Amino acid sequence: MSENIADLCRLISHGVYVIGVRDGEKTNAFTAAWVMQVSFDPVMLALSINPEHYSYRLLESGRCCSVNILGREQMNLAEHFGRSAADKMAGHSWQKARTGAPVLSESLAYFDCELSHFTDAGDHRIAVLSVVDAEMLRSGPSMLYSQTGDMDGSSELYPE
Amino acid sequence: MSENIADLCRLISHGVYVIGVRDGEKTNAFTAAWVMQVSFDPVMLALSINPEHYSYRLLESGRCCSVNILGREQMNLAEHFGRSAADKMAGHSWQKARTGAPVLSESLAYFDCELSHFTDAGDHRIAVLSVVDAEMLRSGPSMLYSQTGDMDGSSELYPE
Numbered sequence: 014m015s016e017n018i019a020d021l022c023r024l025i026s027h028g029v030y031v032i033g034v035r036d037g038e039k040t041n042a043f044t045a046a047w048v049m050q051v052s053f054d055p056v057m058l059a060l061s062i063n064p065e066h067y068s069y070r071l072l073e074s075g076r077c078c079s080v081n082i083l084g085r086e087q088m089n090l091a092e093h094f095g096r097s098a099a100d101k102m103a104g105h106s107w108q109k110a111r112t113g114a115p116v117l118s119e120s121l122a123y124f125d126c127e128l129s130h131f132t133d134a135g136d137h138r139i140a141v142l143s144v145v146d147a148e149m150l151r152s153g154p155s156m157l158y159s160q161t162g163d164m165d166g167s168s169e170l171y172p173e
Numbered sequence: 174m175s176e177n178i179a180d181l182c183r184l185i186s187h188g189v190y191v192i193g194v195r196d197g198e199k200t201n202a203f204t205a206a207w208v209m210q211v212s213f214d215p216v217m218l219a220l221s222i223n224p225e226h227y228s229y230r231l232l233e234s235g236r237c238c239s240v241n242i243l244g245r246e247q248m249n250l251a252e253h254f255g256r257s258a259a260d261k262m263a264g265h266s267w268q269k270a271r272t273g274a275p276v277l278s279e280s281l282a283y284f285d286c287e288l289s290h291f292t293d294a295g296d297h298r299i300a301v302l303s304v305v306d307a308e309m310l311r312s313g314p315s316m317l318y319s320q321t322g323d324m325d326g327s328s329e330l331y332p333e
Contacts, residue, residue: 021308022210024242025218025242027186027209027210047209047210048209049208052295053295054331055296059209061210082185129294130292130293132290134301135211135213135214135216137212137213139292141293149180149181155185158186170213171213172213
């Protein structure tokens with residue numbers, strides 16, 4: 014790689030999402046950028062997730078999640094759910110999706126997903142998700158990951 | 174799904190890329206939107222590809238590809254490489270990446286990738302790609318898939 018790989022990766026377009034996970038009574042939600050559509054019929058999404066995170070274990074065992082799309086003005090939500098905190102779901106309004114996954118009522122729209130399977134991808138794992146329901150909650154443009162700068166400190170995570 | 178699933182899927186942010194594939198003397202290039210980063214260290218990308226397309230066979234057998242990022246003003250390239258045509262690589266300038274994959278010299282930047290593996294995803298397959306080289310070729314903002322409207326006719330591809 015002849016240049017700064019972090020700068021090059023910033024040219025790949027990603028949105029910003031809050032992923033809601035549930036396993037029985039345990040729930041969590043976290044900010045993610047690595048989400049894309051992967052199939053038209055059936056509609057499927059893929060999410061790349063760090064397997065060392067608590068939410069990965071809930072997704073693996075609960076086998077469902079919500080993918081909540083943040084709007085361009087919702088940087089506060091991206092920051093809030095990007096932090097590690099025991100009670101970060103408190104103070105926000107949640108709906109229960111058909112799968113049981115928690116849906117962030119403030120988001121632009123959500124996809125309710127069942128986990129199909131995981132596949133390995135370096136320091137992350139790709140969760141392949143079957144969309145079982147989806148709903149628009151408000152109108153407006155989606156947030157782009159490029160808006161968030163280095164909010165998540167990811168420039169430190171690349172190889173030397 | 175209580176609403177038009179095509180409209181909901183348009184809220185997921187994707188870029189626009191030209192994917193260059195090679196197997197021996199056979200090369201091809203096609204426009205794709207379903208590309209994302211999936212790992213920091215090592216740097217890896219994922220591409221969701223229709224397994225019925227000719228380029229899928231070249232990727233499967235040649236086991237390498239370039240992911241060329243289009244800039245916001247390069248709609249002509251997105252349209253050109255989105256068509257099926259026998260000679261669509263002619264009339265454009267190509268470099269040979271380290272893996273041997275063809276790189277589109279007009280693009281903003283490229284990632285040169287080795288195929289790690291495929292995984293199933295509905296009517297597509299996800300190619301998990303290890304980045305072995307990457308280079309910035311010009312400056313400017315990346316094209317967003319949302320700019321392209323229904324250029325690819327994808328609204329017809331969703332379930333009823």
